[in-house]
Amino acid sequence: MSRATIILTNEDTRKRAASWCLKAPVGCRVEFKEAKRTNDQNALMWASLTELARQIEWHGVKLSADDWKLVLMAGLNQEMRLVPNIEGNGFVNLGRSSSDLSKAEMGDLIELIFAFGAKRGVVFQEQREAA
Secondary structure (H helix, E strand, C coil): CCCCCCCCCCHHHHHHHHHHHHHCCCCCCCCCCCCECCHHHHHHHHHHHHHHHHHCEECCEECCHHHHHHHHHHHCCCCCCEEECCCCCCEEECCCCHHHCEHHHHHHHHHHHHHHHHHCCCCCHHHHHHC
């Protein structure tokens, strides 16, 4: 087996993971991660980023939801590394992808999006539906 993932949901899956560890060859890598973000969190993030894109001009520039995601990910104190692109006329962000965020990290990102938007008068869809 070259790759496998087990989500620890009960005692049986814990035992299976322990068994695999005991049988794994020397040099095999084992990685433990928190649960990934949920589909609901992902949908809320994109809806909120779309509201920022619709309602905010950032330093004279209208940003897309994708652009806002990069700006807010950097605001999460995630590592941000920039390197020159292959033509040497721009830069590439080597930062972390939001798809790797845990549930807790995604919650932090969503909170940051709402706080950032609130400071700038953004009305989010949930607020419009409540009104």
